[in-house]
Amino acid sequence: MSETTHDGTVAVSAPVSPDEGLTSAELAAKYGLSVSGARPSLIEYVRQLWGRRHFIMAFSQAKLTAQYSQAKLGQLWQVATPLLNAAVYFFIFGLLLDAKRGIPSDVYVPFLVTGVFVFTFTQSSVLAGVRAISGNLGLVRALHFPRASLPISFSLQQLQQLLFSMVVLVAVMLAFGSYPDWSWLLIGPALLLQFVFNTGLALIFARMGSKTPDLAQLMPFVLRTWMYASGVMFSIPAMLADKDVPGWLPDLLQWNPAAVYMDLVRFAMIDEYDSTYLPPHIWAVGIGWALLIGVAGFIYFWKAEERYGRG
């Protein structure tokens, strides 16, 4: 073919064929060739992702297993890490700072531990999301799969991590006198909503982090601020009650997604933490956040699908 028009190229002329004179695009169309690396339609993308569900599951489990494989205690750290985490927060906020204002004191430990675990779920999903593409460029540049597999896989890994934490949480609940009842069934939908929200957030930060890897340095500070503003270790209305703040501020803080999902799980598990502690319409807000961030994050990530892995 004489399509090699570049200077210095020895063009190899093929025998006269019916394809002679066609442009590349016409030739491609004639034989049904498609543009390599083009972004699939949104529906096709969802279909491809579904086809890769086994890879997504296997990848998240592999990451989870590999995490502690060098440690002597091995997988025991899955449970020990959240337990130690909760112990540190209890020492500082429960004992030193006495942050349990407005919460019955026998409920404070379950209140705190639930907050820490639920917030950690979102926090680590975001942090993993930032590095989902930028930290796996080798994979992105070597193999072909819908890139959303990576952030989804990482937030699945965090979900599995959370399930280990739930073992600790149940033990804490039992120790402080909250026993399983029907309301515990609400944990399922609450965590499901949070998982959808987290995945959306991970997708958003995966795209941003692939363009600006510096986010990995910045996000820990943003997330810590978010944690302190969400009432992980104190009750937002009780803490702001005697402060001179505008009336909308406690509402705003309570309706932020992290606070909403923490409150939903606390409400489900802790008997004394009843609906008087919850802001109104909390389930609607929880569903709204999950749908909004989940769908928007997915579309935002998909929009740059063909550009991941560049340079």
Next chain:
Amino acid sequence: MAEENDGTKSGRVPTVIADDLHIVYRVNAGRSGKGSATAALSRILRRGKDDEARGVRKVHAVRGVSFVAYRGEAIGLIGSNGSGKSTLLRAIAGLLPAERGKVYTDGQPSLLGVNAALMNDLTGERNVILGGLAMGMSREEIKARYQEIVDFSGINEKGDFISLPMRTYSSGMAARLRFSIAAAKDHDVLMIDEALATGDRKFQKRSEARIRELRKQAGTVFLVSHNNKSIRDTCDRVLWLERGELRMDGPTDEVLKEYEKFTSK
């Protein structure tokens, strides 16, 4: 000419068309090459201007390459280090977005290699499954091929190594397992990047035979290698890249003769 040999029949079906393809890498590094804090700061302050001013360096790796590959061809890619061979392969596979120009392909071309998907902390067994899934095989396919993969790698010849983490393998053993996983899948358009030179002599022979087998099943094969002998053995057409430009495109013997003249200079 190679193309005429198998191409005179009317059934010449193109599988890969590259049309004036340009690939540009962007590297975040000051022009001075220093990563100092002040350099980074001045880079941010100059934001909004073009990439060059902000100290983002462009590497124009592939410059205007065009060719058409047909079903049944085995095409070798040669050129000195950094001439853009691997970049071109990745662009054909759709893994690197093109700056300008387009690549049209029949189906999904795949690079032979799963290294990036494997995890050193996992056992060989789990890596076989993970690698297979990463390449897009189904769980059933992997189950069916599992024993074949392990036997081919020869990992278990010296004891039950497949149930040990991959970090305990010698580099040769790990390379053999990686190749065995990668070669387990059938491909429409297959691209091999220097994959022939792994393992000991015995394994090399086995992997060359496997590549010939894959070649027969695949529609079109691209092979990047610095070993002229393996190019001569496998390919009937050769693309010679130099500084990102297509310098020569033709039958293996002709191009290799010119290339050898060029490199011995």
